[in-house]
Amino acid sequence: MHIDIITVVPGLLEGPFAHSILKRAEDKGLASIRVINLRDYSTGKQKQVDDYAFGGGAGMVMSIEPIARCIEALQKERAYDEIIYMTPDGATFDQPMANALSLSQNLLILCGHYKGVDERVRERFITKEISIGDYVLSGGELAAAVVADAVIRLIPGVLNDETSALTDSFQDGLLAPPVYTRPAEYDGMEVPDVLLSGHEAKINEWRFEASVRRTQERRPDLLRDNQTGKSDTKSYKK
Structure with missing residues (x-):
């Protein structure tokens, strides 16, 4: 399994994937995780990836242009079984969903930030929206790490005792x-x-x-x- 995670704060994901079962899965060649900095796909000098919301209101919105450039570039590398957006209004993540996702070959996860992403991103690219609970985090990175952990541990060979997950x-x-x-x-x-x-x-x-x-x-x-x-x-x- 390969998982790409798009984020504006890549440092938040360094720890979860460098230890324990996730690191073991990578060392065994059973799973690979790549963290992609969305700012690398911004064309502005300040590497800005957000802007004010049309209609006013508090908070900034992640712009469609850098996200589209990033996803389209990644899609040229591989076909994704799911393009997932971590959002509080997504379907609640549970064990049956983890079981289903564990059968995937390639997953792409977009981590939201600020007041979320331009709705057109969701309409054009996203195939699955996931929430890990009825509360709001500062961004989708920790939620993405939760999903990755729950899914990867189900891959045969990741756990020393394969019956443990069952x-x-x-x-x-x-x-x-x-x-x-x-x-x-x-x-x-x-x-x-x-x-x-x-x-x-x-x-x-x-x-x-x-x-x-x-x-x-x-x-x-x-x-x-x-x-x-x-x-x-x-x-x-x-």
Whole structure:
């Protein structure tokens, strides 16, 4: 997988992609991420990429011209499965969306800034608009890093244990069950006996029931969605 990210603040993305799983994926040759400075596509002396909004109002708007030059230049290099715009009014990012995007070969992500981009950018170039939550960030860079992390970790071979991603929260419409490690007893707090039993079927049953219970307690909306057909996962009503 290759991901290009267009930004006016490339320094914000240096840290997330230089460590941990994302760096491991790049080192293994399973994914590559390129951060592109939008100012390189501005023709003005000041490398300006924004302007005042028509009709007035507070805040600046990212101009269509440098964005168009950038995207069109990148499209000459490769065909993108999706051209994504990170925006608070996009579709809410979730695990099924991450799963779908992980099957892509090439992704292009545009990070918004200021009061957003000229609407004509969205009309002409953008194929998918994504939000990571109902709040506003200073720009789309951190949101783009979230999407890249969630997607790249699903690529086969990125995680040391490929089954790990399949047992994450939300993969089956449930939150993950509690997990424990050594010691088996700490300050009077003990690991459930079933997890020490070595009985795989009973352990799986315990984990499933614990997942359902935790989801009912913390995210009952997930179970409601399953039961009303809003999700592809089955109903877990016991």
